[in-house]
Amino acid sequence: MIKLILYIYFPFSGQLKTDTWCSSGGLLVDGNLISTGGFQGGANTVRYLDMCPTCNWREYPSALSAPRWYSTQAQLADGRMIVIGGRAAPSFEYIPQEGKSNAKPFFFDFLKQTTDPDENNLYPFVFLSPDKNVFVFANNRSVLLNPDTNTVVKEFPVLPGGHRNYPASGMAVLLPLEAVVDAEVLVCGGSAHIDSYTLASKDMFYEALQDCGRLQITKPRPNWRRELMPTARIMGDMLLLPTGAVLMINGAIRGASGWGFAREPNLTPVLFDYKAVDKSHLFKELNPTTIPRMYHSTSVVLPDNRVLVAGSNTNNGYIYDAMFPTELRVEKFSPPYFDPSRADKKPKIVDGGCPKELKYGQEFTVKVELNENKVSTKNFQVTMYVPAFTTHGVAMNQRLIKLFVKDSVKVGEGRYDVTCNAPPSTAVAPEGYFLLSVVYYKLRLPSAAVWVQLKN
Structure with a gap:
């Protein structure tokens, strides 16, 4: 659309x-x-x-x-x-x-x-x-x-x-x-x-x-x-x-x-x-x-x-x-x-539910709202995206990193704590600002992103 x-x-x-x-x-x-x-x-x-x-x-x-x-x-x-x-x-x-x-x-x-x-x-x-x-x-x-x-x-x-x-x-x-x-x-x-x-x-x-x-x-x-x-x-x-x-x-x-x-x-x-x-x-x-x-x-x-x-x-x-x-x-x-028929199944990162700054290899938790009663850890995916400078078909510096998701815990009705690890090195993800999203992988539905800064 x-x-x-x-x-x-x-x-x-x-x-x-x-x-x-x-x-x-x-x-x-x-x-x-x-x-x-x-x-x-x-x-x-x-x-x-x-x-x-x-x-x-x-x-x-x-x-x-x-x-x-x-x-x-x-x-x-x-x-x-x-x-x-x-x-x-x-x-x-x-x-x-x-x-x-x-x-x-x-x-x-x-x-x-x-x-x-x-x-x-x-x-x-x-x-x-x-x-x-x-x-x-x-x-x-x-x-x-x-x-x-x-x-x-x-x-x-x-x-x-x-x-x-x-x-x-x-x-x-x-x-x-x-x-x-x-x-x-x-x-x-x-x-x-x-x-x-x-x-x-x-x-x-x-x-x-x-x-x-x-x-x-x-x-x-x-x-x-x-x-x-x-x-x-x-x-x-x-x-x-x-x-x-x-x-x-x-x-x-x-x-x-x-x-x-x-x-x-x-x-x-x-x-x-x-x-x-x-x-x-x-x-x-x-x-x-x-x-x-x-x-x-x-x-x-x-x-x-x-x-x-x-x-x-x-x-x-x-x-x-x-x-x-x-x-x-x-x-x-x-x-x-963005299919409207699946809008109620999209995850949402809780306001203030993700650290604004990350260190390399750091274990951190993202607080997520998801309208599902039981979601396994394998169905949570966390990605970090480097925004591109796009011109003439070239998206300079564009990069997407799929983080290792260690665990997910249901902490309330439709609320989950998703624990994952920040990228391991600057070669995988150079220092800077990223758009972090949580994806409900079973339905390939991402949350809106939040800005995070990755620093040494």
């Missing part, structure tokens, strides 16, 4: 001086925003915005040593932020201390090797691996980068089928992390054609890829496993829901990223259950929208576990009489766990 929102009001009057077009970003340990790169005069900029209605931007236009336009930013296990790639920038660097500037970047031959005449390796997919290394995917190849030695320590097999990064824009997630389970990356969509961008500029629109690749990146010798989506998709978003399911939304069926370079909007969201044993249940198509969400669209998971969907501008400027007009309407998408 999709609900249309007429407007959103932001009580903020700060004004940027540098260009953030096609930039990157994420949240710091204290929950404040840090943004990097952008267009022209903004390409070498690092920006900070604190959490208050009257706070203004702090901008450092020469903080980065290389221009970062279409680059990806990610948080590391030690709290540092790495920024990788960008147009004409086959390199990476770490965001310096506020007010400081980097002297030079680290050359990254992998990005030079993966570029082609249409580029197809911008906005690389970047995930922190539980072994503290950084997984980087560009075009159709991927490596593990050691951020302590700044060297590639592993190269993975090529993902067959085509090209997966901007402008042949596929989508990717690190699947939910669980104890004693290998970390797995999912990459979907993109284009089979190396020249999809060039030919789209000449009004030839190739059909996008319909397949996905799954790779267990912590295995000694992993290989890609192929899955097939219900429909082809390019320029889509992939989001991790609190139940552990993956939502695929937005994008098109033909063409490439760029102004006017795509056709046939993909209006139908898809739910991917990566744990389904029966392959016929891996993908489920959901109710479609009526609003095309093409180039420059975005989406993000909200604390109530709905999904905010916005944007779509395939034009150079605000144009309203084009084939796909500049889109100013905003929607909220309600995943299947």
Whole structure:
């Protein structure tokens, strides 16, 4: 179900001086925003915005040593932020201390090797691996980068089928992390054609890829496993829901990223259950929208576990009489766990019933209201979600951790104390703010989330 929102009001009057077009970003340990790169005069900029209605931007236009336009930013296990790639920038660097500037970047031959005449390796997919290394995917190849030695320590097999990064824009997630389970990356969509961008500029629109690749990146010798989506998709978003399911939304069926370079909007969201044993249940198509969400669209998971969907501008400027007009309407998408017939079975975290701060490995209790008389411990799941900086199909820093649930005790009519353990290390979950939800796993129903801060 999709609900249309007429407007959103932001009580903020700060004004940027540098260009953030096609930039990157994420949240710091204290929950404040840090943004990097952008267009022209903004390409070498690092920006900070604190959490208050009257706070203004702090901008450092020469903080980065290389221009970062279409680059990806990610948080590391030690709290540092790495920024990788960008147009004409086959390199990476770490965001310096506020007010400081980097002297030079680290050359990254992998990005030079993966570029082609249409580029197809911008906005690389970047995930922190539980072994503290950084997984980087560009075009159709991927490596593990050691951020302590700044060297590639592993190269993975090529993902067959085509090209997966901007402008042949596929989508990717690190699947939910669980104890004693290998970390797995999912990459979907993109284009089979190396020249999809060039030919789209000449009004030839190739059909996008319909397949996905799954790779267990912590295995000694992993290989890609192929899955097939219900429909082809390019320029889509992939989001991790609190139940552990993956939502695929937005994008098109033909063409490439760029102004006017795509056709046939993909209006139908898809739910991917990566744990389904029966392959016929891996993908489920959901109710479609009526609003095309093409180039420059975005989406993000909200604390109530709905999904905010916005944007779509395939034009150079605000144009309203084009084939796909500049889109100013905003929607909220309600995943299947908002089915009204099951609303009375959704768990609720009691006000003040969860610690606001957690330490690594800490045992803690969440107080839950659930309209069920008897619920076994195995039917309680607790998840912690890192909110993403989402742009151009890349959900930077997105991460979902399934906590170990030790016990659950019924303490009253429809009231339970659920005891679990915080994540074990910063490699599994870097320090910062998370959205914590309790899931009634029998019916895949999550509570609304509460904010918690994980600190050493």
